[in-house]
Amino acid sequence: MRFTKMTSLGNDFVFVDGIHQNIHDPNRLAKFVSNRNYGVGADGLVLICPSQNADFRMRIFNPDGTEAQICGNAIRSVGKFVYHYGITRKTRMRIETIAGVKVVTLDVKSGKVVNITANFGSPILEAAKAPVITDLEQFIDQPVEVLDRTFHVTAMSLGNPHMVAFVEDVDHFDLEKYGPAMEHHPLYPERANCEFAEILAPDRIRFRVWERSVGETLACGTGSCASVVAGVLTGRCNRSVDVEQKGGVIHIEWDECTGDLFMTGPSTVVFDGEFVEGNPYEENAPWD
Numbered sequence: 001m002r003f004t005k006m007t008s009l010g011n012d013f014v015f016v017d018g019i020h021q022n023i024h025d026p027n028r029l030a031k032f033v034s035n036r037n038y039g040v041g042a043d044g045l046v047l048i049c050p051s052q053n054a055d056f057r058m059r060i061f062n063p064d065g066t067e068a069q070i071c072g073n074a075i076r077s078v079g080k081f082v083y084h085y086g087i088t089r090k091t092r093m094r095i096e097t098i099a100g101v102k103v104v105t106l107d108v109k110s111g112k113v114v115n116i117t118a119n120f121g122s123p124i125l126e127a128a129k130a131p132v133i134t135d136l137e138q139f140i141d142q143p144v145e146v147l148d149r150t151f152h153v154t155a156m157s158l159g160n161p162h163m164v165a166f167v168e169d170v171d172h173f174d175l176e177k178y179g180p181a182m183e184h185h186p187l188y189p190e191r192a193n194c195e196f197a198e199i200l201a202p203d204r205i206r207f208r209v210w211e212r213s214v215g216e217t218l219a220c221g222t223g224s225c226a227s228v229v230a231g232v233l234t235g236r237c238n239r240s241v242d243v244e245q246k247g248g249v250i251h252i253e254w255d256e257c258t259g260d261l262f263m264t265g266p267s268t269v270v271f272d273g274e275f276v277e278g279n280p281y282e283e284n285a286p287w288d
């Protein structure tokens, strides 16, 4: 089985072409490839599959084997992957996910994909669909007690669940302490990807993320969108924002007319390879 390692701002994934290869039990494969000691090492596994109603279908699995609905950095990387490996000549394509079909556009210069834009559509602000357990219709800037602190939280779905809290001095924020407690907070029946964000300027945000089923990652695409949406809804930022993360900067635009969220940034093909002795389906394996 061949695979490709790609990274988008340090949010790294193992990509497997499921169009030309037959992949069984991707949940288990995800645990194996993601393991940084026994496997390749990644924030998850991405399968590129044929689609009935779009150009391609993407499936994304977390390192614990659970399947997520969508991933912002991975879907942009899928756009680069299919072009880079000549699976398509299109520079604008529709990619199906559990969270719906998203349009991905490639910026190609001298045959190289330099930037990729994904349109995520509108964020889902209805609390019941975020999902958050509350009587409120929307969960915006609401006080939430976590351990010994109260955060003001905005919850939404980008296809996957997010919560955003604004903090001061995010670089010194104790993410290891509050991240897991927030991810597993009883408010979120499906848990949540948690973004702790600092406003640097109306057009510049810096955030750190504690991802559901992963922990801290260097960047999160859907989390960048969620941070800007929360910033706009609470009057903290503009609709066109550069979003800094540990792994780099991504640009987010939230279109006022259509409500669509656009994310633009790079993705790198690091290497490709072939599994030799690793057996992803081994019983009682150390990566379980």
Ligand SMILES: N[C@H](CCC[C@H](N)C(=O)O)C(=O)O
Residues within 6 Å of the ligand: 011, 062, 067, 068, 069, 070, 071, 072, 073, 074, 160, 161, 193, 211, 212, 213, 214, 217, 219, 220, 221, 222, 223
């Ligand atoms: N890193 C991703 C999100 C992965 C989501 C996953 N951790 C979950 O929803 O369970 C991104 O760039 O949007």
